[in-house]
C-alpha cells in the first residue's frame with residue numbers, strides 16, 4: 001500500500017510542501033488540510049478601485065533564490081514586476097526626510113548623505129562614524145538587532161533608521177529581535193569585521209552585480225502565485241474548510257484528527273502558524289510549550305483611495321516610515337500607486353497604511369471606522385491630503401508576525417529534537433521558524449517535504 005503524508009495548512013508553505021511531495025514522489029499519497037475556505041493564508045489579493053491590490057504580502061526579496069525560482073517554474077516570468085522606485089522617506093519631528101544613499105537595511109554606510117538627510121543630528125552622525133574606529137566589541141551570539149546597532153552606531157541610528165525599517169518588516173521591536181535571524185546581512189558584517197560599516201562595504205563589493213531588483217511583485221498581485229501553485233497541483237487531494245484538531249501518535253503511525261474523519265499517515269508536515277501548531281501538538285508537551293513561547297504581533301493594513309488632485313504631496317517614492325518616537329498609530333505608509341506599476345492610475349492614488357506592532361496594540365483596539373478615521377487624520381496631515389476618501393478597506397492580521405527573540409534558532413532546534421523523539425515523522429515548516437518572508441517559507445516547505453519523504457524511505 002502507498003505511504004501517506006498529511007500536510008496541515010494551505011498557505012504558501014504547505015502548498016509548496018505538497019508540490020514538492022508530488023514532484024519528488026508521485027507514488028506517495030498526499031493530503032492537504034486547510035482550515036479556511038480558501039487557500040493562500042497570508043497571501044491575499046483582492047479588488048480595490050478596480051485593481052488587484054494585496055491585502056498582505058506584496059513583494060518578495062530576490063537575494064535568496066526560492067521565490068523567484070518557484071515563479072519561474074510556474075511560468076510566471078512575464079508576470080513578475082519590480083517597484084518603480086526605491087526611494088523612501090522617514091518622518092522626523094512630523095517632517096518627511098528622504099532616506100540617504102548608501103543605506104543597508106537602515107544602516108548608513110556613507111557619512112555625507114547621512115548628514116545632509118537631517119534624519120539624525122550632526123552629533124549622532126558623527127557617533128555613527130565612530131563605528132569605523134571603535135575596537136571590535138562583538139558580544140557573541142544572541143545579540144538583538146537594536147543591541148548591535150546601538151553599540152556600533154548609537155541610539156539615533158537605531159531608533160530613527162533601523163527600527164523603522166526592520167521593525168516594520170517584522171512588525172517588531174528591533175531591541176528584541178535576533179540579529180542573526182532577522183538581519184543576517186548586518187550580523188554577518190558585524191561578526192566578520194571589526195567595523196559594521198566596513199563590513200557592509202566589503203559585502204557590497206563581493207555582492208552580485210546583476211541588475212535583478214531587490215524586490216519583485218506580481219502584476220496581478222501575490223495571490224497569482226498561490227493560485228498558479230494550486231493549479232499546478234490539479235488532481236491533488238486538497239481539502240479546504242477542514243481544520244486539523246490534533247496530531248497524535250498511534251502505534252507506529254501518526255493520526256491527524258479533525259472534527260469528522262481522522263487521517264492515518266506515516267508522516268505529517270505541519271505548516272500552520274507556530275501558535276496554532278502548539279495546539280495541534282499538545283501530545284508532545286515540551287514542544288507545545290516551546291511553540292507557545294514564540295510571541296506574535298498583530299497589524300492592521302488599511303488601504304485608502306483618494307482622487308489624485310486631492311493629494312498635495314507628489315508621492316515621489318515608495319513610501320514613508322514612522323519611528324516609534326513620533327507617537328503615531330501609523331507605522332508606515334506604502335505609496336502603492338507610485339511604487340507598483342499595476343496599482344497606478346491617472347485618476348486615483350492608492351496608499352496602504354500599516355498600524356500596530358510588537359508592544360503597540362492601540363490601533364488593533366479600534367473598530368474599523370475609528371481606525372480609518374484615526375489613520376486618515378494622521379496621513380492627511382503628513383501628505384497634505386484634502387477632500388474625501390474615495391474608497392477604504394481594513395485588513396486585520398492578528399498574531400501574524402512571529403517575533404524571533406534572541407536565541408530563536410536554538411528554540412526551534414529544541415522543538416525539532418522534542419518531536420524527533422516523541423513524534424517521529426512530524427516536521428514543521430513556515431513563518432514561525434526559519435524566516436517569515438515568502439522565499440524562506442517556500443524553502444522550508446520544500447525542506448520539510450524532503451524530510452518527510454526521507455523519513456518514509458526509512459520505514
Ligand SMILES: Cc1cc2nc3c(=O)[nH]c(=O)nc-3n(C[C@H](O)[C@H](O)[C@H](O)COP(=O)(O)OP(=O)(O)OC[C@H]3O[C@@H](n4cnc5c(N)ncnc54)[C@H](O)[C@@H]3O)c2cc1C
Nearest residue numbers: 009011012013035041042057058059243244430431437438
Ligand atoms: C500583512 C503582511 C504583510 C507581509 N508582507 C510580506 C512581504 O511583502 N514579503 C514577504 O516576503 N513576506 C511578507 N509577509 C510574510 C509572509 O506573507 C508570511 O510569513 C507567509 O505568507 C506565511 O506563510 P505560511 O504558509 O507559513 O503561513 P500562513 O500563510 O499563515 O498559512 C497557514 C495556513 O494554515 C491554516 N491553518 C491554521 N490552523 C490550521 C489547522 N488547525 N488546520 C488546517 N489549517 C490550518 C491557515 O488557515 C493558513 O491558511 C507579510 C505578512 C503579513 C501578515
